[in-house]
Amino acid sequence: MALTVSFWLLAVVAVTAALGVVLLRNVFRAALSLILCFLMVAGLYITLSADFLAAVQILVYVGAISVLIILAIMMTREVQRGSPNSRFQIPAFIVAILFLEVLVLTLINTPWQISSMAPAAPTTAALANSLFGEGGYLLSVEIAAVLLLSATIGAIVLAREK
Amino acid sequence: MMIGLQHYLILSAVLFSVGLYGVLAKRNAVIILMCVELMLNAVNITLVAFSRYVVPAMLTGQVFAIFVMVVAAAEVAVGLAIIFAIYRGLEDIDVSKIDLLKW
Secondary structure, X not given: OHHHHHHHHHHHHHXXXXXXXXXXXXHHXXXXXXXXXXXXXXXXXXXXXXXXXXXXXXXXXHHHHHHHHHHHHHHOOHHHHOOXXXXXXXXXXXXHHHHHHHHHHHHHHOOOOOOOOOOOOOOHHHHHHHHHOOOOOHHHHHHHHHHHHHHHHHHHHHHOOO | OOOOHHHHHHHHHHHHHHHHHHHHHEOEHHXXXXXXXXXXXXHHHHXXXXXXXXXXXXXXXXXXXXXXXXXXXXXXXXXXXXXXXXXXXXXXXXXXXXXXXXX
């Protein structure tokens, strides 16, 4: 029961905040709306018993990425200009609605194989085992580290004054 | 009614479509980047929901979601650096005016 109530609460606020990102005229308010949406997604992870991912979501998205986005808005004088729509607004709306319709029809009509097992909790140790343990995803972790390093160097090179 | 897999999948489909509309319909490059983040979050919800309801003991979906977050962080860092570089050159980040490569 508590799960149902919290899911609907989180879902309604998340969708409203996501609509705020695309509908608000003020860019700064759109960014704050996006941060609210990130927080609601962290709450949804908790309802899915993914506690570690909820913490990572708050640290990475609410903590780091939102600060970067707000910094970009402050650096680029966009608050005064607002967030104008392009001339593709109506075709974009039609494409998004059609895409949503196809997705929802597919999701409803697919017979998913739901397992009745209880989820693993807490997940931190199990995640660490599958990331770093024997037969896990260690190579992918190393590649992700190289990707982050190259992204950092690339961002510094691109953003530095000539 | 019990909350099941399909509730999460439909919620993430809605979030993804809102992000898709924003990417296609907005002219501000920062807003477009924000909408891409929204779409990545929607995909992450899907992955975690599949992990929870289809293979609850294996956590594979959560591992995948962590890698999606890594790529999203790299993407937003490089994307914002590109936006800064364009803004320094053109004094504008309206994507309809960034058409130097348009034939």
